[in-house]
Amino acid sequence: MVNGVVLEEAIKNYIQHRAAASKTEVYGWLIGFDNPKGDVFITAPLDCTRYDRQSVSDAVPNIDELHIVSAMMIQGMGIVGIYHSHPREVFHSSTDDYTVQTLAKMYPNIVSIVTNGDETRCYRLLDGKIGEVSPTQETLPPTNYLNFQLPIKSQVHIGSKTRHDQIDSLVSTQLQTALQDSLEKCHFKLDGKRLKDKQRLSKLPSGSAVLLQPSHWQMPSKDTLTLQGRPILTSVETTLKARVIVREGERLRDLRNAIENELADDLVQKIASGKYFHKEKRYTPAQTIFIKYLQAHLKLYIPFGKPDPDQYNYCKELVNSARLLLKLGKQAEALILLLGLSKYFGGVGDKELQSEAKAISES
């Protein structure tokens, strides 16, 4: 299979059901990964939540969705395609061609699926032209992934009158130093044995313990002179998290790069939704949680205050996705998704949606 597409029956059914149930044209993103040959594996469909316009025979998703969805992806997975519905005839219109050509500038292997609820066709760019391809409906093997946790601690001088955005950047700089320092000292251990960078990963079952050594306390930063108001020494600690897809034959060096990127990204996201409490002299970074949705993994943040509205909207939409999965007989997958969603809604303090997710999973 070269330039092929793997689309599981369940995902095709999901897209068809969604199209058939809607009075207007629907749009969505296809999450997945590819291999060096250019074959695309679709792991989950994500429904578009924001449209620039939407009618019976027309839908234009808000382009910001691309960034929102990409920010929720873990290393090794991303948006590999789009899907949308047509009221009657299933074909790739000139507008659809244009959309795919535009997206292909960012991701050349992009796949485009069109459905009317009964019939589904799949297209992609072949030698510069849009052509139809027949997807293989084989079941995807479970994605092999590893979880990493790295606790880091540091001390930061914060001025009593320092602005909130300045506090964030002070904390971020200090913690990034702590992360770099700690990564330098890190080595990877699998089943008690130290792994070498040149090593290739052959069989690495999900859940294998690859250990990272945590960092030590950092000296407080010295640039207190630029602070506004009396300097207050605050200790900040958090646990950075990363979930990384592992492919057979991958070099440990590449895996290490992927993990380092993910940990650095996690730090930036945690601080972006972090909060400083002047009275308690305490800085609370956001918490990271992962949600498994079919064979895709979503990365979400639980801040102290209000959740990110875009991530929150996506999670609300995913409650409907879970309902649809139940309808399609994918009980186990729906339960795993609902469990993750219930954890997220509980974390952001939305008791109503938390109990709704629980109720659906128990029904």
Ligand SMILES: [Zn+2]
């Ligand atoms: Zn179309």
